[in-house]
Structure formats: C-alpha cells, structure tokens
Amino acid sequence: MAPSVDHLISAVENRLSCYTLTNKSPISDSRVQEIVNAAVKNAPSAFNVQSARAVVLLKRDHEKLWDLGDECLKKAMPEAAYQALAPRVQGFKEAYGTVLFCEDQSALDGLKDKNPGIQHVIRDWSLHSSGMHQFIVWTALELEGLGCNLQHYNFMTEFSDQVRQTWNLPNTWELHCQLVFGQPKDGLKRSRERTYLPLEEERVKIFGS
Template sequence: METKFIDLAKKRRSIYALGRNVNLSQDELVDLIETNIKQGPSSFNNQTTRAIILFGDSHEKLWDIVVDSLRKVVKDDAAFAKTQAKVNGFKAAYGTILYFTETKTVKAFEENFPLYADNFQDWSEQSQGNAQYAVWTSLAENGLGANLQHYNPLIDDAVREAFDVPASWRLRAEMDFGSIEAPADDKDYMADSDRFRVFK
C-alpha cells in the first residue's frame, strides 16, 4: 500500500513560528497555490473558491488591518497586547493567502438546481476545505509552514477596500505561510473507537 500522501498529511501542521527564509520565488509560490486551488474538487464543478495572495507590503498591510480592527473591539489594554503579539507573529510570516467564496456562483446554482438549493452553501464550504487543505499540504511538502486564521467577518470591509475585492467574494479564511522557525507542538488524537465505525 502506498503511503506517500499520508506522509505528507503528517507534515501538514499548524506552524505559528514562521519566518521569511523562503527559497521558492514568489512566482513559484503563486503557481503552487493557484494550481492546488484549481485542482480541488467542487460540487457540480462550480469552482466557487477564490483567493488573493499577498506578499511584502500587502501581506503586512493585511495584518495591520487585523490589529486595527481588533483594537476597536478589544478594550482591555492587557488583553489587546497579547492579541497584538499573536497577530505580529502572523505578520512575521512570508505571505498570506486570503480565501473567498464567490457568492454569485453559489446563488446561481441554487437557482438553477432548486432540488439541491439548500446544499450549495455547505458544498461551497467543503470546496473551501478542499482548497485550503491542498494548499497547506503542498506548502508542507515544500518545507514551508502555515496556519489558518478566521478574522472574518471583523475585517471584511477593510480587506475589501484595501485589496479591491469584488462585492460578491465572501472572505472565509486567512492563511499565513513562511519558513518554519520552530516546529509544531505534539498533536493529540482522540480514541479511534470514539471516532470511527467499521462494518464488514
């Protein structure tokens, strides 16, 4: 039995100590990310996932937006200091991928396939998961770390304005990535007996 994919899956971890010691070029990274998203499955092949890839000043601008948005809602200075330190860790990474769902496409499929209309939102989220997992694992295969954040919808309006995001794109997640400066913590697993059932 082949286990190459499982070996790669084990490499894909939430890495928070990220840096900018990246050997791949930005063009190579863009190709890697775009290809993984394009190859990801989606219901009815409706391809609802969109992405904006940020490097350099644009990457840093995104995390400045996060800090500014959090400052408006986190009133306690001590709590905000901890939050800001965490976000600065994301900012220290090499780049960020913003993942979006194209809501016009979802709505069109709801209207064109009314029998399945209640499912297309869920299916678009499954497409998101497929795309994010594929990119994350492919980054790990190339020796890069990443983690996935969800500051949406708090930052949605500011992101839309800063990066000229189409009105129909709904922000779903932010993935910062870069060189691995420290490994992930050990991962705990729940008991297989609580998670799986097999009938033969």
C-alpha cells in the same frame, strides 16, 4: 508523475500549525502561485461550480493585511483581549505571505438558481470545498519547506470589508480564512504536541469487512 498513497499520507501526517515564522521563503513567489493555482484548478466543488477564489499577499501586501487585522482587532475587542491577541497578530505580520481563501457568492447564487431544491445545503458545500482548497495549499507549501497557520480574522466584518477595499476584490468574494506562511524560525515543529483520540470504534467504524 505517478502519485503514491504513501507520499500523500505522509504529507497529511506531517502537516502542522507553525506560528514561529520569518519573512523569508525557501521557494520563489511563482512557485507559491503555481501551488495556489493547482489547488484552485483541481480541488473539487459541488456540481463543479468552482466558486473558490484565492488571493496571494506577499511581503508588503502581507504586512498591510496584518496591520489591518491589528486595527480591526483594536476596535472590535475589549482592551485586555486586544492586548492578549496583539502579539499573535504581530507574529503573523512577521511571516512572508498570506493566502486569502474566498468563495464567490455570485457563482453560488447561480448554482442555487439552477437547483432550488438544494438551496439550503449550498453554503455548507461551499465551505466543505473551501476547506479542501485550504488543505491542499497548506500541505503543499509545507512540503516546500514553508510553515503555515490558518487564521479566521474575518469574524470581524470590518476586516473582510477592508480587505475587499484594499485589494479591490469583488463584493461577491466572501472571505473565509487566511493561511499565513513563511520559512519557520527554528525548523518545522508543532507549537504543542498533538494528541489523538482513538480511531477504531470511536471515530471510524467499518462494516461488512
């Protein structure tokens, strides 16, 4: 299929964070997997190191993830902060699935060993590449009618550790984020209107044109 720039830009323009999700999906689980596979296979990585790892948690496994999120939050936060965040976590749990994006530190260590002169930038590059993977999956799931939001509960070390233990993931897989998805409750729409800073001169410069 010939890709078109207009289709790509329109998908990019339409992507949004959606927090009112249900535990249903308009597409099959194998289609979700196909999308994640396509992102992990094709997104670029520094020196083609391919350090991205993804874990798709659906239904009961997804719910288990957010039970863990709730437990960890309860331990890590002051009571008032926990009370404020708990309904959000409950909202994530009510969705259909979560994609965990990880970066395999053993692959990155291999790259560092081969390139000692650039060791200090490899972590940055790994994060850049992970973001590209996340964006592809987020945008593609949305094109299929799913709503998504991006979370970072790995700010709690215990959450990352529990996730690794529960799904028996290698110790070298560092968890970076959680993309929650599900069929939107009342259609795909932004939870709040997005504002845009001016582009020309302030955010984008062009020279030599």
